[in-house]
Amino acid sequence: MILLLLFLICPHLVLSLNQEGLYLQHVKLGLDDPDGFLSNWNDRDDSPCNWTGISCDSLTHSVNSVDLSNANLAGPFPIYVCYLHNLSYLSFNNNSINGTLPLEISKCGNLETLILAQNFIVGSLPGSLPEIPSLRFVDLLGNNFSGDIPVSFGGFRQLEVLSIVGNLLSGNIPSFLGNISSLKQLNLSYNPFLPSPVPPELGNLTNLEIMWLTGCNLVGKIPDSLSKLKNLVDFDLALNSLEGPIPEWITGFSSIVQIELYNNSLTGGIPVGMSKLTRLRNFDVSMNQLEGPIPEELCSLPLGSLNLYENQFQGALPASIALSPNLFELRLFNNRLNGTLPSELGKNSPLVWFDVSDNQFSGDIPEGLCENAVLEVVLLLNNMLKGAIPEGLGNCESLTRIRMRDNRLSGPVPEGLWSLPYLSLLDLMGNNLTGGIAKNVSSASELSGLLISRNRFTGSIPEELGQLDSLVEFSGSDNLLTGSLPGTLVNLAQLGRLDLHNNKLSGELPQGIQSWKKLNELNLASNELSGEIPAELGSLPVLNYLDLSGNYFSGKVPLELQNLKLNKFNLSNNHLSGDLPPLYAKENYKDSFLGNPRLCGDIIGLCPSREKAKSKGSMWLFRSIFILAGLVFFLGVVWFYWKYRSYKKVKKGSEKSKWILTSFYKLGFSEYEILDCLDEDNVIGSGASGKVYKAVLSNGEAVAVKKLWGVSKKVDLNGGDAPDDGFDAEVETLGKIRHKNIVRLWCSCATRDCKLLVYEYMPNGSLGDLLHSTKGGLLDWPMRYKIAIDAGEGLSYLHHDCVPSIVHRDVKSNNILLDEEYGARVADFGVAKVIEGFGKGQKSMSVIAGSCGYIAPEYAYTLRVNEKSDIYSFGVVLLELVTGRLPIDPEFGEKDLVKWVCTTIDQKGLDQVIDSNLDSCFKEEISRVLNIGLLCTSDLPINRPSMRRVVQMLQEFSVEHKAKTVKKEGKLSPYYYDDSTDQVSTV
Structure with a gap:
């Protein structure tokens, strides 16, 4: 019937193209082909054997392979491809095949390889797949298959590879998969299975070479039945919740190349007998609760990658690890290791990543870490390493990240280390390093973080530092730096943090600091800086931390500083004079200005001379009391009005006397001023959590006030109700974080029945509204x-x-x-x-x-x-x-x-x-x-x-x-x- 229909529509097809070509033309008609991948499927050819993606048997000239990988094809699975009776290979890898995979897939009766990876197929796995007797290879990675694995999948006859990685399969990993005795690769990783143990029946898969069950929500112990898998090459049970020890029988896997058990809850030590695993190259048991020493016999293997980080390993790192000719990755951070690092590390190995942070290593840094010139990352944070930084690292141009913070390193920094061309972070904080910042630092064009605080660096900050266009953070506090701040620093347009407190810097602040549009923190406290505080500081849009205390700044406090929304503000112990800007002339800013004897404002204890003058004027005020008696009647009216308003507030559940104010910044307003603005005319938004008001305060500043609807409930998946703690979460989160791109929570106000959150006002609303x-x-x-x-x-x-x-x-x-x-x-x-x-x-x-x-x-x-x-x-x-x-x-x-x-x-x-x-x-x-x-x-x-x-x-x-x-x-x-x-x- 189909052939008759094709003949009636396109009679020339039947005259020239064989039957298999007609089936493939039907496949073409059912797919969207925006890139023209199938454009040479010419209906005037005698056969499809020369078409793109099509292969035929050399003797029978029958189609045996359809490979349409990476063709940008879209549409439902073309079942007509299964009408090719001699088809043994079918791949639609990395396309946009959608819909479900039909049960009729079983009509591909001679299929040996089926690859449908990286598509958009949904629904259940077709239980008819095992009906294809010759099927050996099935790859369904990266689709949206859901539901349980069908029971029929235990009946595959010749299947060697089953990969269903990264789908939406639920239920348990079924035990019947242990019946597929021919299986060599089982890859079920990254599926949201229910919490369940590793099925012991998988130990029956004695031909298995690859077991990949990463991120499958596995619990319990690794079953002993898996000891029968003597042919394993790759054993991966990472990212689960497995517990108990690493089984000793794992040392019997004589063919194993890779063992990955990271991110579980495994306990105990590394089993004895690891020296038997002569083919092992990659061993990762990081992020567990393992303990004991690192075995010498493990480190004597020719490993390429060793990851033991975030455990409780103790003792020394065996020197034999440095002899591996393959070692490119060594990560041991966050353990309890001690002793010295092997002196030969890096000399015999193509070491790329080296991280031993958060241990108790002592002694010198190995000189030859970059002997093979491929080292990219060196992380030695928080140890007890001493001595000088090796000169060899100064010549290691492959380095991108160096962190040696909180050790006992001393001596000058190798000059070449300042100028490495690909270095993005240099962190040397918390050591005893000496010398100065080299002028060749300008060659470190990728440097975004220069962190050298808490050392003994001397000399001036070089002008060349201002050429680092990518610099985001410069922290050089608690050193012995001298001289003035280079004028070129204002060229650092990406600078977000400048911390040079507790040095011996002198001179005035450079001109042009208004270019620091991304500066979030400026800390120059405890230096010898002088001159006037630049008014341009008030134009920095995201500055919220300003500390210039303990210097010799003079002149007035610039009025423009009132434009800033500061979390930290300290100008104390300088030589400032004159009147404070009105916004800061308040008691809650007193600590910000102490130690400036000539600075005056309406703050008790800040300006003694002015307070004396005020006491003399108090006598005049006393004599004027009689004059005020005439205002009693007026005050009575005000009192009555106030009582009336208080009554209304009580009626609304907002009685002011019961409000508790929690502030996170120094505020220039009170909760009463906020409450007065909660009028329906001021509502600017309403959502699931409450109404939002715009409140314009007496100082002209606008804030946004979110009034929560009240305690609500959310559905708990366990069947009950869960209280909505949105208020507590918001206060807990925003109350302690400070960043230019996080909305500021000025304060919270709460009573038993009502909760308010007061934010900075954002005049352009939300991105969603605008878009x-x-x-x-x-x-x-x-x-x-x-x-x-x-x-x-x-x-x-x-x-x-x-x-x-x-x-x-x-x-x-x-x-x-x-x-x-x-x-x-x-x-x-x-x-x-x-x-x-x-x-x-x-x-x-x-x-x-x-x-x-x-x-x-x-x-x-x-x-x-x-x-x-x-x-x-x-x-x-x-x-x-x-x-x-x-x-x-x-x-x-x-x-x-x-x-x-x-x-x-x-x-x-x-x-x-x-x-x-x-x-x-x-x-x-x-x-x-x-x-x-x-x-x-x-x-x-x-x-x-x-x-x-x-x-x-x-x-x-x-x-x-x-x-x-x-x-x-x-x-x-x-x-x-x-x-x-x-x-x-x-x-």
């Missing part, structure tokens, strides 16, 4: 790009700079607020959570938080919270900025914005997703931000970069987000360097 309202055209691309960086920096601060780290859990465009210059601030921390020790695992929540369209797939299914959830949500915001679209839109059908973008680009091209309001001249930049957004919204959390890396990519527009790939025997394991942990993370 998705009639005002959307106001945001051109430069504005959107700036907003992306600002918001990213705010989230990066939460993830990487707060201790402990904070997950926002509700990142969305409506929670990104914009100031008068469209600078962005992250807001609304009502569901934020503090996560102790990122990297140690995920914290499970009993209550769903977040907003539809922004919730990461794994969070929605597992409720496990970590920073990757925020990164996914931020990726959605980036896609909003590029497309101008809502995260959920009826036009998308069942898709969300992420899936719509992917599908539309595949089918129609990039131009169809870019907001038409944006100028096409920015297309290249827009497309790069789009790519970053897609990277952030990867289905697999481990593929998402850290927030710090996201910000770097946005700032640099580089292609460095592509993973560095390290060849591991047994499989390719992509790696990328994660600045958030100073570690290399697996993609």
Whole structure:
């Protein structure tokens, strides 16, 4: 019937093309092919054997292979491909095949290899797959298959490889998989299975070479039955909740190349007998509770990668580790190791990453760490290392990151170390280093952090430092630096923190400091600086920490400083004079100005001479009391009016006498002034948590006041109710963090029945309002790009700079607020959570938080919270900025914005997703931000970069987000360097 229909529609097809070609033409008709990958599938050919992606048997000329990988094809799975009766190889790898995988797949009766990885297939796994008797290789990685693994999967007859990595499978890992005796590779990683033990039946898979069960929610002990897997090459049970010891029988895996058991709860020591594992190259048991010494026999193996960090290992590091000719990665940080580091480290090995931070190592730093000139990262923080920094590191041009903070190092820094061309961070804080900052520091063009505080550095700060365009932080406090601040420092446009307190600096502040638009902290306390305080300081838009105390500054306090919103403000112990600016002439600023005898303001104890004059005037006031008697009647009227207002407040549940004010900044207003502004005419917004008012205070300043609706309940997934602690979370979070891109919480006010949060007022509202309202055209691309960086920096601060780290859990465009210059601030921390020790695992929540369209797939299914959830949500915001679209839109059908973008680009091209309001001249930049957004919204959390890396990519527009790939025997394991942990993370 089908052939008859094809004949009637296109009679020339039947006349020229054989039957297999007709089937393939039907496949072509059912797929979208925007790139023309199938354009040479010519219906006038005799057979399809010369078509792109098609291979035929050399004798029978029958189609035996269809390989349409990376073809940008979209549409449902083309079942007509199974009409090719001799088809043995089928691949649609990395396309946009969608819909479900039909049960009719079993019609591919001679299929041996099926590859459908990296598509958008949904629904259940087809239970008919095992009906294909010759099937040996099945790869379904990176789709959206859900539900249980079908029972029929225990009936595969010849299957050797089963990969269902990174889907949405639930239930338990089934025991019947142990029946597939032919299996050589079992890859089920990154699926939200229910908490369950490793099925003992998997020990029956005696032909198994690769077992990859990473991130499968496994619990309990590693079963002894797995000891029968004598052919294992790669054994990976990482990122689970396994407990108990590492089994001793693991030393019987004579073929093993890679063992990865990191991020579990394993206890005990490394088993005896590791020397038997002569083929072992990569061993990772980090982030467990292991203890005891590091075995000599383990370090005597020719390892390439050894990761033992975040355990409780004790004793010395065996010197034999330095003899490995393969060692490129050695990470032992956060243990209890001591003794000296092996002197030969790096001399015999292509060492790239070296991290022994947070131990008790002593002695010298090995001289030959960079002997092979590939060393990139050296992390030695918080040990007891002494002596000089090796000269060899000063010649190591491959270095990108050096951290030697809090040791006992002494002597001068090798001159070459100051000028390494790719170095982004040099952290030498907390040592006894001497000498000065070398002038060749200007050659360190990538340097973003120069941290040399708490040493004995001398001399002046070189003018050449002002040539470091990427410098974000310069901390040189508690040294012996002299001379004046170089005028070139004002050229550091990216500078966010300048801390040089407790030195011997002199002279005046340089002219032009208004160029420090990103400066958040300026601390020059306890020096010998002089001259007047520049009025330009008041123009720095994000400055919230200013300490100039303990110097010789003179003249008046500039009136312009009133423009700043300061968390730390200290001008004490200088030679300032004159009247204080009105905003600061208040008692709560008294400590900021002590020790300036000629400085006066209406603050008790600040200006004794003025207080004496006031006491003389008090006699005149006494004589004037009689005159005031005539005002008694008027005061009575005022009293009555006040009582009436108080009655109204009580009626509203807002009696002022019961309000408790908790402030987080030095305030120029009281809670009573805030309460007077809570009028319906001042409402500027209303949401799920409450109303927001704009309150204009008597000093002309505006603040935003959120009045919470009251205690509400959220659904607890365990069946009960969970109190909504939004107020407590907001106060706990915002009350202790300070960053230019986090909205400031001035104070909170609370009674038993009502809670208020008082924020800085953001005149341009939320990003969501501007993007998705009639005002959307106001945001051109430069504005959107700036907003992306600002918001990213705010989230990066939460993830990487707060201790402990904070997950926002509700990142969305409506929670990104914009100031008068469209600078962005992250807001609304009502569901934020503090996560102790990122990297140690995920914290499970009993209550769903977040907003539809922004919730990461794994969070929605597992409720496990970590920073990757925020990164996914931020990726959605980036896609909003590029497309101008809502995260959920009826036009998308069942898709969300992420899936719509992917599908539309595949089918129609990039131009169809870019907001038409944006100028096409920015297309290249827009497309790069789009790519970053897609990277952030990867289905697999481990593929998402850290927030710090996201910000770097946005700032640099580089292609460095592509993973560095390290060849591991047994499989390719992509790696990328994660600045958030100073570690290399697996993609």
